[in-house]
Structures are given as structure tokens and as C-alpha cells.
Amino acid sequence: MDGRGAPVRLLARLRRGADWWGPALALAVLVAGALDLPGRIASADISPAKAKPRKAPAARTAVGFTSKADGWAGTWTVNGKRAFGIDLDSRAPSTATGYTAASARFLAPQVGWTKTHRKGGAAAVRGTRLNAVALAQLAYLTDRYASSTSPIVAVAAEHAVLLLTSGDRAQRRRESARWSAVVKAHPTAKKALAAISADVADHVGPYTVTPTWTTPPTVFAPGSLVVHVASATGKPMTGIRITGTYTTAAGSTAISASTDARGAVKVPVTVFAKGALVVRLAANDLPGTVPVLYTPKRFRDRRSPDRLAERLLAGAARTAVRTTVSTIVAPAVPVVTTTTKPAVPVPGSRISDDVSLAGTAPGWTGRIAASLWGPFPRPPGGSDCDRSAGHLAARVAVDAAGDGTVTTPAATVTDPGYYTWTEDVPGNPLQDEVVTPCGASTETFVIAGTPSLAIGLVGDPAPGNEVDVTLTADGAFPGLPAAATLTLYGPFATKPTVTSCTTATLTDVETATITGDDTITATTITTGATGYYTWTVALPAVGTLQTPASIPCASSAGTFVVSRPDIGPLDVTTTGSVGASEPIGPAPSGGPVLTIGSASIAAPLQAVPLNPPGIAVPSDYSVAGQLDVGAHVGDTWGAIVVAGRVGNVYGKHGALYDLSHAATGDSISVTDVNGLTGRFTVTSVTTMPRTQVLPATLFAQTGPLRLVILSATGPVFFGAGLITYRSHVVVTATPS
Numbered sequence: 001m002d003g004r005g006a007p008v009r010l011l012a013r014l015r016r017g018a019d020w021w022g023p024a025l026a027l028a029v030l031v032a033g034a035l036d037l038p039g040r041i042a043s044a045d046i047s048p049a050k051a052k053p054r055k056a057p058a059a060r061t062a063v064g065f066t067s068k069a070d071g072w073a074g075t076w077t078v079n080g081k082r083a084f085g086i087d088l089d090s091r092a093p094s095t096a097t098g099y100t101a102a103s104a105r106f107l108a109p110q111v112g113w114t115k116t117h118r119k120g121g122a123a124a125v126r127g128t129r130l131n132a133v134a135l136a137q138l139a140y141l142t143d144r145y146a147s148s149t150s151p152i153v154a155v156a157a158e159h160a161v162l163l164l165t166s167g168d169r170a171q172r173r174r175e176s177a178r179w180s181a182v183v184k185a186h187p188t189a190k191k192a193l194a195a196i197s198a199d200v201a202d203h204v205g206p207y208t209v210t211p212t213w214t215t216p217p218t219v220f221a222p223g224s225l226v227v228h229v230a231s232a233t234g235k236p237m238t239g240i241r242i243t244g245t246y247t248t249a250a251g252s253t254a255i256s257a258s259t260d261a262r263g264a265v266k267v268p269v270t271v272f273a274k275g276a277l278v279v280r281l282a283a284n285d286l287p288g289t290v291p292v293l294y295t296p297k298r299f300r301d302r303r304s305p306d307r308l309a310e311r312l313l314a315g316a317a318r319t320a321v322r323t324t325v326s327t328i329v330a331p332a333v334p335v336v337t338t339t340t341k342p343a344v345p346v347p348g349s350r351i352s353d354d355v356s357l358a359g360t361a362p363g364w365t366g367r368i369a370a371s372l373w374g375p376f377p378r379p380p381g382g383s384d385c386d387r388s389a390g391h392l393a394a395r396v397a398v399d400a401a402g403d404g405t406v407t408t409p410a411a412t413v414t415d416p417g418y419y420t421w422t423e424d425v426p427g428n429p430l431q432d433e434v435v436t437p438c439g440a441s442t443e444t445f446v447i448a449g450t451p452s453l454a455i456g457l458v459g460d461p462a463p464g465n466e467v468d469v470t471l472t473a474d475g476a477f478p479g480l481p482a483a484a485t486l487t488l489y490g491p492f493a494t495k496p497t498v499t500s501c502t503t504a505t506l507t508d509v510e511t512a513t514i515t516g517d518d519t520i521t522a523t524t525i526t527t528g529a530t531g532y533y534t535w536t537v538a539l540p541a542v543g544t545l546q547t548p549a550s551i552p553c554a555s556s557a558g559t560f561v562v563s564r565p566d567i568g569p570l571d572v573t574t575t576g577s578v579g580a581s582e583p584i585g586p587a588p589s590g591g592p593v594l595t596i597g598s599a600s601i602a603a604p605l606q607a608v609p610l611n612p613p614g615i616a617v618p619s620d621y622s623v624a625g626q627l628d629v630g631a632h633v634g635d636t637w638g639a640i641v642v643a644g645r646v647g648n649v650y651g652k653h654g655a656l657y658d659l660s661h662a663a664t665g666d667s668i669s670v671t672d673v674n675g676l677t678g679r680f681t682v683t684s685v686t687t688m689p690r691t692q693v694l695p696a697t698l699f700a701q702t703g704p705l706r707l708v709i710l711s712a713t714g715p716v717f718f719g720a721g722l723i724t725y726r727s728h729v730v731v732t733a734t735p736s
Helices: 001-017 023-043 132-145 153-165 169-185 188-203
Strands: 057-067 071-078 081-085 099-104 208-215 223-230 241-249 253-259 265-267 275-286 292-296 312-315 319-329 334-339 349-356 365-376 391-402 404-407 409-411 417-425 443-447 452-458 464-473 480-492 506-515 518-526 531-539 550-551 560-564 593-596 603-609 622-626 641-643 667-671 677-689 706-715 723-735
Touching: 023 275, 057 169, 071 153, 081 132, 081 153, 132 153, 132 188, 132 312, 132 622, 153 169, 153 188, 169 188, 208 275, 208 319, 223 319, 223 677, 253 265, 312 531, 349 391, 349 417, 349 641, 365 409, 391 404, 391 409, 452 506, 452 531, 452 550, 452 723, 464 480, 464 506, 480 518, 506 518, 603 641, 667 706, 677 706
Parallel strands: 603 622, 641 706
Antiparallel strands: 057 071, 071 081, 081 312, 099 292, 208 223, 223 265, 241 253, 241 275, 275 319, 292 312, 334 349, 349 404, 349 409, 365 391, 365 417, 417 443, 452 464, 464 518, 480 506, 480 531, 531 550, 531 560, 593 603, 593 667, 622 641, 667 677, 677 723, 706 723
8 A cells, every 4th residue: 555645544543533632641641541451451361571581682572562362562672772663564573683773764664464474574565665744753653652661652652653654455454453452451542542643743843943033133122033843734842942043243142942832932132243143043852754764684685584573663863953044233323413613713713523423332432533624725525535635634533432422622723725524433343333424514614714915026126127016825715716906106205104005196006816825926017217116905805715905005015116226427528519410300399308498498309328438419419318227207316317419510509509598497398208298497507627527426316306417518619610619518407
């Protein structure tokens, strides 16, 4: 018969015969029923077993009954272990020379039955191999009941084993007859079988261990893990010892507990680190799912009596069912809020940061590193907080413990610009590190620029020269453009004062854009008349980023002098008639001219250079020359030097012929070669020999502005109408 149906039939037959009271109640009833065992055996012609004297039998009877008709019913002891016989058509196990033990994973049942047992034994092991369900039931029966000390329990369990291992109808009929004899002699065996059947049905393996998180653990609170242990039919397994461990980065924790009446146990799980958590569990001391098969040593040897000896089944070693359950423990990620103070700092302020933490892991302590970054020309963000870029202004640290607010040590800031704090809150096994972002609005503040200005000249500030005007800003907001207005006042004869800068003295206005701290060429000017000059500079405020700055009137930095070098003594011999040339044409009207009304002089002027050791007086006696290195109209200091010929050698009058007629107090008008007109009053009219070098004081470029006019006088007549002159006539005048 198909061995796969045997377990089902066993459970069905046993369940129809009795209700389940539990293994403990069944065993109590069986033990009580066995108290009158000798009388019951006699009435059924079944007597207690009597061991035949043998020398070291391979197997011997253990607990059960013997009948004259059916032999031994119950358990055997083989190789020191309790076991059940499984071959009905074999001789007693004690007839074997010895036994070998192996797993019964491929157990095939015996078939057929004869009274002589000569066709039984190894030759009859031809049944279909038992399936996993039957093997599990046999494993439970042998594990749970082979060690029983109750004969009733032993024979009932043996009957359950034989129902599973009877290989065909003949063997089942034989076992039915044997069981009927047992029940007739001991009616309580029937109830014991029902109890055993129910026990097997409820508690046979394979077993499942199912862990379930009722509350997953967090870094803030322990978790709760419920472990259920169930049989193959889903019945709870009570009193099963559960062991295990769970490991985190902080170490390993052991678990030890036992299942309750519901086959469950609740295990608290306290974590000590974030990340992956794996709980390894084992349900211990559970019956195996495959029994041990004891086979006669020479079972397959046709010449050995062992081939007819009975095989035995014993319980396998207790086993553990293992499983794992895992979860991810999310780290604590504290919320960090910060506020810089003071809210509106100025250069030189002591800046600190309030750092508030919420949601830290239990027991967390750490040292918060605070970094102050800046200055920046614009609000920072992203990757601007970079030590390698030179933006780290200060770094401080403060100790913290748990949630709350701490204040960092203060850092001093002096340079203008945008600044921002970042905080590095360290982590631990339960908590992630938190680094606040660069440029958070509550962490960013501005130090306004408070620029100071300086102005300077590059070049020689002599009249007519080009000089560069430089403007320097220091302490300005970085990268911020600002438009400066530069105003020039002068010339002044004396050093100007703070009240000297008026619209009457305004000379020039320039604008220039300067960005941040820088030195720029604000403008280039051509210096004009001699005298003192002074610049004022106005740099307006730019929003809240930069305060205004200025350079006031008459500041030492903004004041400069335009002057001419002294000429020195001059040997002027060309004002006479010798070397005079005729006019090229009439002088243009409206040009430079020197006019002395009292002397009837209106001499056109042209610029002439020095011709050391004298002056390059124009040879054209109709014009006069103005020394270009001397002072000009508009100058504050120096001598305006004009020289002209008195005429030619034939007596024709030159432009300055009547200069000697000028008198003290006369008015002189000069329209200079630079186009400016000035009025002067004659202060002296003198003569000097023409052979005398004129003194340097006469042409000095220091001292108040004056006019010096040179020509010749004292004519000397020669034959043929030729004339020369003996003396210089020198007229000096001061501005009217």
C-alpha cells in the first residue's frame, strides 16, 4: 500500500477514537490505569516480559507487554537508546548481532506477514519510501514517547509508529490484531492512543519561528519583537526556549526567553547604534523531523541471520530552528537653528552665534565647531564656505549636551562684507552629524563699508603739464562700485583753508567710479596757473552696504602747488636795433597784445623761449615776445617777462619804442599768449646799461605776480643814418 497515506490514516483513526485532553492528562490516565497491570495481563493471557538469558544482546526489551500469542509490544533499548520496532514480519531485534544507526530520511516500510517470519526481514523491505510528513510524525513519536516509563504509553506509541510504517494491507491486518489484544487487556491504551494522536497532530514538525515587530526600535525608544513558534499544523508551541543575539555598531546583546501558552514571547530590543539591525533567533530543543533508523549490521547479507531481524526507529537529536529579522534604525538627525548676534554689527564687533538643538539622541554630548566665513562681496551660498579659498574668518567651538541652546565664543570682525556662520554638530553611534548650510539667512550678516579716502598726483605739477589724479579707498565694501565726485579749487596765492572752496574758486569737477578697496586714476588734468590748489572728494553712501566718505577742502592730502622754476639772471642784448628784421605782415587783430595807453604802445605778443644766456627776442621789431617759461596772466606767483626791440638800425620804431615814456601809475593791459587778459599798474621805470647782466631777482618766479617789460633806450647815431642803443629800459608793474 502507498506509504504516503499512512500518516493521514493514523491521525484520522486516532482523532475519531478520543478527544484531545493534552499529553500531560493522557499520561496521567495511562499511569493510573497501569496500576492493576498484572491482573489485566493474566486475564488476557498476556504476561509481563521475561528476558531470556542471553549474552550481550544487540537489543533488549524496555517498557511494554509480552503475550504468548503476539510476543513483545512496547519499546526496545538499542545501543543505549530507546526505540520502536517497525518490521512486523521480522524476528525480535535481540536476534541481531548488532545495529548501525543512520538517518531514516529514505525509510522504506516492510510488506507482508507470515507466522514463520522466514519471508520477512530485509527481503520484505519493498514498500514505498515514506514522505516528509510521515517522517516528521515518526520523529516526534520517537522523540516524545520512546523514553516513556509507562507500558500503556509505550504500547500505544508503538501502535502509532506501526500504523505509519506498515507497508501493506497484510501488515495492517496483523497490527490491528495485535492492537486489539492490547486494548482488550488494557482498555486505557485506546485513550492513550487518542491522546498521542492528538499530540502528534498538534505538535509535529517541521516548526516555524516567526518574529514580528510590534514596535520597531528607534534611537529614542526600545522596540518590541514578538516571536511565535508553531508546529507544522500551526499550533502554538509552549515553553520553547528562545535564544538569540542582535548586533549593532556598539556591540552585541543576548536574548533568552520562553514561549507562553500562545507559543509566543515578547522580546524588548534596545539599540545602541543607528543603521541596519539584524536579530538572530533560535527556537531550541525541538524534536527533529527525521528519526534515526537502527538497522541490523548484516541486514543485507542473505547468509546472515541479521537479515531477518527487526529494524528500529529512535528519536533524533533535538534541534534548533533559526531565523532572522531585521530593520533599519533611523539615526537621530537633530534640528539645528541658529541666530547670529548682534543683529546689526559694525567693524570691530564681537560676533557670536546662538545654536539651538532639538531632537538629539538620548545622552548625546558633543563639541560643536562653529566657522565664521567671509568677507564676501555678495550674500554667500552653496560652496562659498571654502577654507581653501581663504574665506575662513574665524573658527570657535562650544560644548553641548542634548537639546537646548548654547552660545559660541565671540569672534571679532573688522573688514566689511557679507559674513555667515556654519555649525558642525558631531554625530555618535545613534546620531548623524549635521552641518548647517553655507549662507543661511539667520546666519548671514553684513559689516558695512566705512571707507577712508586719499588723493594724490602722479607727475610734475608745473604749469601746462599733464598730471594723473589718483584716488584710493580703504575700508570700502568689497566689490561694491561707488561714484566719487572730485572738485578742484584754486589757484590760491596762499595755502587754502576750509572756507576757501567756493563757487568763485571752483576750477574743475570730475567723476570716477571706484570699486571696493582700490587705487584708481580718477582723472588726468593739465595744470594751469601757479598757486595753491585743493581737491574735495565726495563718495556717497551705497544703501546699507557702505557709509559715505569725503575729503574736505584744504586737506593736506588734497592740496598741491603749481609753480614755475626760477629763471636766474639773464644777459638780454637783443632788445636794440641790431639784428632787427622787417615785419612779415600786419599783426592779426584780437590776438595777444600788450597795451600801454600813456605810451601809445599796442605791441602784439608772441611766445618766445629762453635763449641762454638770454631771451629769444623776436627779430621782427613790430612784435614783442612773452617768455614762455615765465609767469602768465592768471598766475599767482612769478614774473611775466615781455621783451621787444626798440626799432631797426635805420630808426624805424619798434613795438616797444615808446616804453621809456611810461610812468609810475600808468595802466597796462595784457592779453597773454594763453588768451587771458590782465591789468597791471606801473610800479617802476628804470634803465640799466645793456652791457650789464640783468639780475635774477628781476625774473624770479616766486613772490606775488608782476609784469616785467624790457626794451632799449639811449640811442647812439652813426653815419649813414644807423642807430644803436646804450641802455635797457625796464618797466615793472603789479596786478591792478
